[in-house]
Amino acid sequence: MPAEATASYTESPYYLQAVAALARSRPVTAHRDIYCSNGMKLVAGGTRLGDEQFERLAQHKLTEPLDGMLISDRAIDAACLAIEAGKILEHDPVYARLANRAGDPLAVKHGLAALRLPPPLLMRLTVMREQRPDIFEHSLRTSMIACALALRLKLDAGDRATLLLAALCHDVGEMHTDPLLLASGHNITPDERRFIHVHPLTGNVLLSCIPGFPPAARLAILQHHERQDGSGYPAGLRAGKISPLAKLLAVADVAETVIRRFDLPRLDMLARLHHSRFDAAAVDALRDLIHSTPQDAHQMRQERGPAFQLAHLAEVLRAWFALRSAFEHQVAPTAPERSPLAFLFERMNSIRQLVLQAGFDPDHSDSMLDIAHDDPGILLELRTMLDEMEWLQLDLANEIDRRSAELLGLSRTPLTDLLRHLRHEDCGAQCRNDAPYLMQCSK
Incomplete structure (x- = not known):
């Protein structure tokens, strides 16, 4: 039994499948013996691996990660x-x-x-x-x-x-x-x-x-x-x-x-x-x-018009104000770090400040759009800001999901309403999937 056989390593099935797929298109060879954790030899050094060998590897814990024991033709360098x-x-x-x-x-x-x-x-x-x-x-x-x-x-x-x-x-x-x-x-x-x-x-x-x-x-x-x-x-x-x-x-x-x-x-x-x-x-x-x-x-992709996006942003902020009113007694102003909602107060206040700092007021969207349509530079700024605000809102919804265990003791109705507006249902599956990758990246 080799000395390293006391180690135990479980290879990811998804990675193992990827290596097996590679081996069907080019030679993948064990450059030395491959053992499982109990000391049994699974593949002899010099063997070109095929589906049979990969099925055997998938059934056992190995002594070390697979990458260290395999070589491939036309490998990258x-x-x-x-x-x-x-x-x-x-x-x-x-x-x-x-x-x-x-x-x-x-x-x-x-x-x-x-x-x-x-x-x-x-x-x-x-x-x-x-x-x-x-x-x-x-x-x-x-x-x-x-x-x-x-x-x-x-x-x-x-x-x-x-x-x-x-x-x-x-x-x-x-x-x-x-x-x-x-x-x-x-x-x-x-x-x-x-x-x-x-x-x-x-x-x-x-x-x-x-x-x-x-x-x-x-x-x-x-x-x-x-x-x-x-x-x-x-x-x-x-x-x-x-x-x-x-x-x-x-x-x-x-x-x-x-x-x-x-x-x-x-x-x-x-x-x-x-x-x-x-x-x-x-x-x-x-x-x-x-x-x-x-x-x-001119390369910008617009998924929806600015009037729709401004209305949605206003709805998000109104839902936030309603949640804040319902829960403000649970967030100690002098010690927000001890509240399960402290992160949400911080992030939503940040969103609101970003809107105001950009010089836009979603509650007066008609006048904003009139000015923007008369000035291509302002329209570009408005559209870009609104696109990024949508990604930021979706990212916050994902963060609420990640922290759901911390929020179990709180009333769900106002929080659910805010989540519904943050995700807004007509956004589409791809929009929802891209958001965490962009904002947490920001895949």
Whole structure:
């Protein structure tokens, strides 16, 4: 019995299925013997794995993660990553703009090419690229934005490399999530959302099993969904307890999603509206890098008119005032941190202040629309602000779901009414699914 047979590791069935699918299209070989936790040999070294071997592996706990025991033909490496980044820079003008304004257009290619990527990590990235290309593409582009931010903020070479590696690997935990939950159009339930929220923890555990993976990169991955105001996950940390690299990774992660799904004006407005949730220096650097111009505005996608959105925002605020009136005796003004509703008071007050600071009044929408229609610049500002307000409201609804255990003792009627308005039912399944990814990111 090998010495390592005392260890016990259960491989995710979703990841095992992805590796098995890869093995049907190219050789995947055990480069050494694979044992289960009781010391029985499951696969001999040198064996090309097929469905029979994967079925056997699925039935046993292993002595270590599968990535460390397999190799694949045409596996990805650092040079491949640099080539892929080069293609993006060549064909995507937004990323070319980011790279140029960062001061060194070739920095990300050189940085990726210089990464030291252990074989188990290369195996996992290969499976990601071939079986979950959406996650791979998001991760690579996020690493490119993170590199630009690091250059703009003048991080030293060591921190730049660590951030680049963390960005490249920040969603490896999603390879252990049921892909059906992340599929476009799937309406995620509150119970399902917890499986998505665990992916930073899963990534941290997976990468801790890879010898030599930098602890600072793992910490950034663990915390990349944390938010300055404590509204993130998995630990609900506030600014002082979030690592500096995690703060940069959070901004890069959200920026990639918004650029891919929407446009630069929306990204610029998101950065302005969510200043309390993200690191100010990182947000300022991002806005400088994207340098949104009026010429970018024609790319905007409008899902509904501003009159509809203004009316909905007014309904949300009225529902909030009703809930606040019903529950204000339960929230001690001198000690809000001890109330289960303290987070909700903070977030809704923040939403209201953002609306007012932007110079808009949803209770007087007709006059606002008249002014906006006479000025294309104001109309663009209004539409972008309202789009982001909708994402913020949906994100708050998801946070209420996450904290439902804390709210069990409270009367549900006013809270349910607010949730109904925050989600507003005609939004559609895709809108609901995108919100947590954008606002908690901000997938």
